[in-house]
Amino acid sequence: MILDGKCPTGPIEKTWDKHRFDLKLVNPANKRKYNIIVVGTGLAGGAAAASLGELGYNVQAFCYQDTPRRAHSIAAQGGINAAKAYPNDGDSIYRLFYDTIKGGDFRAREADVWRLAQVSNNIIDQCVAQGVPFARDYAGYLDNRSFGGAQVSRTFFARGQTGQQLLLGAYSALSRQIAAGTVKMYNRREMLDLVVVDGVAKGITCRNLITGELESYAADAVCLCTGGYVNVFYLSTNAMGCSVTANWKAYKKGAYFANPCYTQIHPTCIPQAGDYQSKLTLMSESLRNDGRCWVPKNKADLAKHPDEIPEEARDYYLERKYPSFGNLAPRDIASRAAKEQCDDGRGVGPGGRGVYLDFSTAIKRVGADTIKERYGNLFEMYEKITDENGYKRPMRMYPAPHYSMGGLWVDYNLQSNIPGLFVLGEANFSVHGANRLGASALMQGLADGYFVIPYTIGGYLAGIKPGTVTTADPEFKKSTNEVKAYSQKLLSINGKKTVSEFMRELGGLMWENCGMARTESSLKDNLKKIPALREEFWKNVKVSGTGGELNQDLENAGRTADFLEFGELMCRDALHRKESCGGHFREEYQDQGEAERDDVNFCYVGAWEFKGEKAEPELHKEPLKFDNVHLAVRSYK
Amino acid sequence: MSSHNEHKTMTLTLIVWRQKNATAQGKFDTYTAKGITEHHSFLEMLDVVNEDLIKGGKEPIMFDHDCREGICGMCSQVVNGVPHGGQERTTVCQLHMRKFKDGDTIYIEPWRARAFPIVRDLIVDRSALDTIIQAGGYTSCHTGGVPDGNAILVSKPDADYAMDAAECIGCGACAAACPNSAAMLFTSAKVAQLAALPQGKPEAAVRVKKMLDAHKECGFGNCSNHYECQAACPKGINVKFIAKLNREYLKAHLG
Numbered sequence: 001m002i003l004d005g006k007c008p009t010g011p012i013e014k015t016w017d018k019h020r021f022d023l024k025l026v027n028p029a030n031k032r033k034y035n036i037i038v039v040g041t042g043l044a045g046g047a048a049a050a051s052l053g054e055l056g057y058n059v060q061a062f063c064y065q066d067t068p069r070r071a072h073s074i075a076a077q078g079g080i081n082a083a084k085a086y087p088n089d090g091d092s093i094y095r096l097f098y099d100t101i102k103g104g105d106f107r108a109r110e111a112d113v114w115r116l117a118q119v120s121n122n123i124i125d126q127c128v129a130q131g132v133p134f135a136r137d138y139a140g141y142l143d144n145r146s147f148g149g150a151q152v153s154r155t156f157f158a159r160g161q162t163g164q165q166l167l168l169g170a171y172s173a174l175s176r177q178i179a180a181g182t183v184k185m186y187n188r189r190e191m192l193d194l195v196v197v198d199g200v201a202k203g204i205t206c207r208n209l210i211t212g213e214l215e216s217y218a219a220d221a222v223c224l225c226t227g228g229y230v231n232v233f234y235l236s237t238n239a240m241g242c243s244v245t246a247n248w249k250a251y252k253k254g255a256y257f258a259n260p261c262y263t264q265i266h267p268t269c270i271p272q273a274g275d276y277q278s279k280l281t282l283m284s285e286s287l288r289n290d291g292r293c294w295v296p297k298n299k300a301d302l303a304k305h306p307d308e309i310p311e312e313a314r315d316y317y318l319e320r321k322y323p324s325f326g327n328l329a330p331r332d333i334a335s336r337a338a339k340e341q342c343d344d345g346r347g348v349g350p351g352g353r354g355v356y357l358d359f360s361t362a363i364k365r366v367g368a369d370t371i372k373e374r375y376g377n378l379f380e381m382y383e384k385i386t387d388e389n390g391y392k393r394p395m396r397m398y399p400a401p402h403y404s405m406g407g408l409w410v411d412y413n414l415q416s417n418i419p420g421l422f423v424l425g426e427a428n429f430s431v432h433g434a435n436r437l438g439a440s441a442l443m444q445g446l447a448d449g450y451f452v453i454p455y456t457i458g459g460y461l462a463g464i465k466p467g468t469v470t471t472a473d474p475e476f477k478k479s480t481n482e483v484k485a486y487s488q489k490l491l492s493i494n495g496k497k498t499v500s501e502f503m504r505e506l507g508g509l510m511w512e513n514c515g516m517a518r519t520e521s522s523l524k525d526n527l528k529k530i531p532a533l534r535e536e537f538w539k540n541v542k543v544s545g546t547g548g549e550l551n552q553d554l555e556n557a558g559r560t561a562d563f564l565e566f567g568e569l570m571c572r573d574a575l576h577r578k579e580s581c582g583g584h585f586r587e588e589y590q591d592q593g594e595a596e597r598d599d600v601n602f603c604y605v606g607a608w609e610f611k612g613e614k615a616e617p618e619l620h621k622e623p624l625k626f627d628n629v630h631l632a633v634r635s636y637k
Numbered sequence: 638m639s640s641h642n643e644h645k646t647m648t649l650t651l652i653v654w655r656q657k658n659a660t661a662q663g664k665f666d667t668y669t670a671k672g673i674t675e676h677h678s679f680l681e682m683l684d685v686v687n688e689d690l691i692k693g694g695k696e697p698i699m700f701d702h703d704c705r706e707g708i709c710g711m712c713s714q715v716v717n718g719v720p721h722g723g724q725e726r727t728t729v730c731q732l733h734m735r736k737f738k739d740g741d742t743i744y745i746e747p748w749r750a751r752a753f754p755i756v757r758d759l760i761v762d763r764s765a766l767d768t769i770i771q772a773g774g775y776t777s778c779h780t781g782g783v784p785d786g787n788a789i790l791v792s793k794p795d796a797d798y799a800m801d802a803a804e805c806i807g808c809g810a811c812a813a814a815c816p817n818s819a820a821m822l823f824t825s826a827k828v829a830q831l832a833a834l835p836q837g838k839p840e841a842a843v844r845v846k847k848m849l850d851a852h853k854e855c856g857f858g859n860c861s862n863h864y865e866c867q868a869a870c871p872k873g874i875n876v877k878f879i880a881k882l883n884r885e886y887l888k889a890h891l892g
């Protein structure tokens with residue numbers, strides 16, 4: 001089937017304004033009659049729940065943590081983009097739009113990206129009004145830095161904790177609505193099913209993580225804002241609880257999963273220290289503004305202390321390969337370059353899996369105090385984990401899974417192919433194409449939550465009658481029974497291997513065969529191994545405790561079971577996409593190490609439809625058209 | 638890098654608070670953690686113990702955690718009597734086993750405070766902190782319809798001061814460390830952040846009153862200047878914000 005994103009047509013600059021005007025409105029007096037479920041209260045969900053509550057809708061919001069303030073968005077460090085052009089350095093909405101399309105390697109929709117760039121400026125204003133303490137210059141104006149391969153300074157930041165401050169802003173707006181009674185917050189709930197009645201999304205089934213009880217919630221629309229899925233690699237920069245579960249359950253109820261193979265491997269993370277390790281820690285990309293990446297030119301120097309390796313024996317490989325972008329080359333490119341050096345046997349640290357990120361030049365130029373002011377918390381974090389001092393000795397970095405560009409397919413209104421199901425933030429696939437630029441995920445989450453969904457959901461709700469379905473509908477009972485049976489099955493296997501042993505094994509397969517580089521044979525290998533591992537899981541996993549209590553082992557088992565299915569879809573998608581683009585690098589399709597896109601055959605969004613447990617999923621395509629940005633080879637040389 | 642230590646491992650005795658649910662009687666149980674290296678984080682050490690427990694058919698030790706990088710505020714354990722374990726500016730998830738020695742005995746307990754009922758094992762209910770924020774820890778701005786970000790100038794010292802306060806991760810260690818179980822450091826951090834910024838000033842008086850009322854109603858005690866909170870705070874939130882809160886409260890009553 002050919003999918004239609006229902007993007008408005010006409011001059012791109014007018015698309016969002018025109019569309020907003022064309023959308024139907026819900027009468028203010030009627031808004032409170034509509035119930036909206038928001039699953040996830042990170043930047044996307046927190047902003048959406050607060051804004052929809054304020055508009056007068058009845059909102060029920062859910063998260064798995066003990067409070068909305070802990071969503072994974074909290075961990076974002078570097079910053080958030082906006083096209084304010086305060087520094088007068090040539091930025092504009094058009095340039096942000098252009099950079100995002102190009103950065104995404106021409107695999108995103110123009111209209112969606114335009115809208116993102118357009119509303120980016122409102123986000124900054126909104127956050128400032130909330131009291132987000134963005135960095136200021138001495139005159140009291142908002143400060144900017146350049147970030148993630150941008151040639152203009154358009155990134156706003158709050159020390160190294162931008163995500164935290166933005167999330168706390170959204171959380172404060174949400175708290176205000178909770179106090180006002182427009183939003184009812186359900187903490188420590190995990191959504192384990194989407195309830196679809198007559199083809200329309202009408203509610204969810206959740207597990208109360210404290211009591212273990214299964215609960216049904218009905219609504220006129222459901223918004224999934226449940227974040228990304230890179231924990232499929234087991235080791236990633238995501239929080240431990242991040243999972244594909246909400247998205248996957250929706251997929252199995254008919255929502256299309258778009259571009260699952262597009263995952264971002266972030267170039268600057270602290271290398272793994274041992275097999276017991278549970279997660280990887282990101283060091284903000286902003287470090288590359290002042291840090292220089294290098295490895296020894298000669299393998300003979302690998303064992304030496306970095307200070308003993310003279311300038312001329314160092315290979316500043318990014319500066320060498322990409323003279324105009326240097327250390328600021330986009331993430332996919334910087335990650336692959338690091339891997340290339342390590343694969344060439346010139347990686348540093350344990351297992352040769354690391355490159356140096358060196359601040360000595362910058363410290364000489366601006367002084368250690370300035371570096372400390374810019375990145376103090378990151379150096380501190382690095383030292384806590386590695387016991388090394390980054391001011392005195394270059395840091396060691398290695399790429400790690402970080403972000404998922406793929407996600408549930410949505411149209412321009414953020415509505416999935418299931419009417420009434422909307423998907424926001426990292427959980428959808430929409431604006432980053434095959435590669436996301438730095439500081440643009442925070443922007444997208446807040447754009448979707450504050451400035452897109454409040455308009456587009458109205459267009460949907462205005463066309464339906466409120467409250468037609470309640471939890472008395474048999475679909476809710478059916479869903480609850482299915483979830484209960486599923487948990488019981490997990491608990492009753494009582495095998496020999498723990499949940500984390502399976503998850504580690506799956507993560508290893510994904511990283512080796514569907515990670516930074518993929519080949520037809522590695523992917524085919526996974527398409528055999530993953531189903532085998534899944535089969536073993538359902539025969540031999542050991543899950544402790546019962547369903548009727550707080551049970552973290554059961555929570556993890558459920559998430560792992562979903563990853564074991566999802567991983568296969570990811571490989572299938574990666575196998576079918578016979579080109580290299582952005583974060584998807586197929587070794588067969590390259591031109592001397594640079595990704596080789598195939599616009600003739602693959603300039604589309606690939607969206608997969610679930611066809612049953614035993615059947616193969618079906619691929620649907622949404623062709624991409626580029627009327628404003630000329631399709632071109634993405635070069636950063 | 639200390640690769641010479643790579644193969645040295647530690648064995649530790651853990652004395653851990655186990656409690657089945659909110660109403661059950663809790664008690665300490667003893668466990669052995671084996672094969673721990675200096676690179677393990679404290680929570681990774683517990684992961685190792687839990688894997689053994691699960692394999693042995695026993696219930697793993699339940700504890701709250703999520704980001705494991707010191708920013709979400711979810712982890713909450715009292716280690717050897719000190720919330721987060723006593724390393725300066727460090728959450729328990731960022732505490733590393735290089736701070737311990739082979740053969741050490743480690744006591745692990747949940748936050749203890751009247752306003753934080755125990756949920757299970759090391760997990761407590763901290764919704765009281767949300768209640769305090771809901772009482773007024775925000776500016777009442779609407780989505781949309783706000784002025785340009787640069788229309789509101791904020792001097793750099795004010796912005797830095799607000800940011801210092803805003804770094805609070807809402808973990809609740811301050812209340813767990815306080816002899817009176819006061820969450821005053823937490824409350825003051827939000828009051829001070831918003832009071833320092835022009836955007837927060839119009840509601841400053843109402844905010845401080847409402848947040849302090851909520852603090853009391855949640856069952857937190859009063860601040861009597863012990864400063865244990867600051868010592869335990871993993872983000873280095875300074876008690877000067879409590880002084881600021883007191884000034885704001887006085888102003889609110891005089892004004």
Ligand SMILES: Cc1cc2nc3c(=O)[nH]c(=O)nc-3n(C[C@H](O)[C@H](O)[C@H](O)COP(=O)(O)OP(=O)(O)OC[C@H]3O[C@@H](n4cnc5c(N)ncnc54)[C@H](O)[C@@H]3O)c2cc1C
Nearest residue numbers: 040041042043044064073078191227425426439440441442
């Ligand atoms: C270490 C790190 C640094 C980053 N730095 C930057 C940066 O500098 N700039 C930038 O732009 N981006 C950055 N990113 C990316 C960005 O932070 C995320 O993409 C973004 O915050 C995602 O927001 P979200 O609202 O979509 O999802 P999240 O913040 O992940 O929120 C997901 C929500 O869904 C809930 N949830 C999930 N599953 C369920 C379920 N089954 N049931 C109930 N609730 C559920 C969770 O409780 C949570 O509330 C960074 C990411 C990481 C990991």
Ligand code: SF4
Nearest residue numbers: 805806808809811870
């Ligand atoms: S003030 Fe410190 S100890 Fe208290 S909640 Fe905030 S971060 Fe935790």
Ligand code: FES
Nearest residue numbers: 703705710712730
């Ligand atoms: S787990 Fe997030 S702060 Fe410790």
